Amino acid sequence: MTFTVSFDQITKSFGPVQVLHGVSFELEPGRVYGLLGENGAGKSTLMKILAGYESRSGGRLLLAGREVNFQGPRDAETAGIAMIHQEFALAEDLTIMQNVFLGHEKTKGLWLDDAAMRAETALVLKEVGLQAAPDTPVRRLIVAEKQLVEIAKALQREARLLIMDEPTATLTPGETERLFALMARLKARGVTIIYISHKLDEVERVTDDIVVMRDGRFVARDHTSQVSRQQMATLMIGRELADLYPRKDPRPEGAPLIRVQGLNVPGWAKDISFEAAPGEILGFAGLVGAGRTELFEGLLGLRPATVERVEIAGHAVRIRSPREAADLGLTYLSEDRKGKGLHVNFPLRQNLTLMALKQYCRPWLRPDAEQKALREAVDAFGIRTGSLTIKAASLSGGNQQKLALAKVLHPNPKVIVLDEPTRGVDVGAKRDIYFLIQRLAREGRAVIVVSSELMELIGCCHRIVVMRGGVQQATLASDEKLTEEVLIRHATGTH
Ligand SMILES: Nc1ncnc2c1ncn2[C@@H]1O[C@H](COP(=O)(O)OP(=O)(O)OP(=O)(O)O)[C@@H](O)[C@H]1O
Ligand SMILES: [Mg+2]
Structure with a gap:
């Protein structure tokens, strides 16, 4: 069964803050829609x-004309609608099969029908192209595999409309190519896909x-082929x-502001050396999984590592934790803002000032100074929020990222790893x-940028480590002279 979706004057408020202001548009079945908009x-x-x-809060939602x-x-x-969230929602401690059937387990008499569920899970896993046993705990999967489990779950439930919130x-x-191929197969079967992405x-x-x-309103809808990337942005x-x-x-x-020699992170990175001068922007390129994140986690004392020598501003230092690093003038923005970057259940204010706590504790905690710092950061980083008192978890995905960035810059570091x-x-x-x-x-300052988006490294950096x-x-x-192709060749080893 396929259906048209109609949003009719949909509104939504969180407490006093209205975030959707009467959104109306329709989606035809069997098409792939890109849903675009600022953070x-x-x-x-x-x-x-x-x-x-x-x-x-208001308005009507209609499927095939029926509210x-x-x-x-x-x-x-x-009703045939499934959503894959921007931040995943799988139960990490359960197996793939348990996740696929979570909430509507098959039973035989009083007992769970594991055999039937296992067989059906194997079938949908094959369909999405994930080679893993149904009994594998989800915790052991890499991100791309978790995503395939989410899609497998949707397929098992016979979704006719699949929403993917920034899947890539x-x-x-x-992995992205494989996902696109899977989307094409789903589309061929008549599934409607709503694809949210900032990758134009x-x-x-x-x-x-x-x-x-x-700003919570519908502004345009068109055939993708009729709109240039520049027009999308506009x-x-x-x-x-x-x-x-x-x-x-x-x-x-000039003399390096940071110098790292012989950094080893067992299992992840071997004998890495680099340096960056004041004013320099140094990039780290590589595929997801190349060990870049683990390298810096090792440097910061977040995972076991050995290093021959680390110097900051000419002095040999030892770093055992991000807090020690911050005291030495080095701060780090984690790629995993939900797990390690932000305390999502804390309000924005505490998130911003946690790293620079000393500034606010002398001689006692100064909430007014904290509040002022938050207001400045919201302005400086363009953090979009209806209210300053919400928890970090209530910010939109992109605005959480901006808050995380404001947080690492707040202690006024000399060296910044992003x-x-x-x-x-x-x-x-x-x-x-x-x-x-x-x-x-x-x-x-010296700025180190780790990124999987090669164009952005080429666009910003002075030098790039691959x-x-x-x-x-x-x-x-x-x-x-540096092109994306050259970086890809080094990153994939095909040169
Ligand atoms: N539970 C909540 N409480 C308060 N405000 C919220 C809550 N959930 C969302 N908001 C607010 O609603 C607005 C819209 O957020 P939404 O997550 O829909 O944005 P988005 O378009 O998906 O952005 P992004 O591209 O950054 O993911 C934001 O201002 C956000 O802070
Ligand atoms: Mg979002």
């Missing part, structure tokens, strides 16, 4: 309403139509976007972050 535009919220995770009122995700599932943010290029090149490639939202932010990258300053000379700083942020905010990185460098399988493959000058 905080309301994309995830609208989709959660469609999938039964959030209730709407529906979902009381929860189970109702939406029954943490996938390697190969992917939107261009895989979607039939785009729908654009801005529709999203409501104005023309100037050049994405700042003009590069020449590579600074792991995937633009993951999940919209084009306008990406540009802001690139200009911010340049400003930080101009202030005489890693593959935990080994430093090359350190390249990032000038006009």
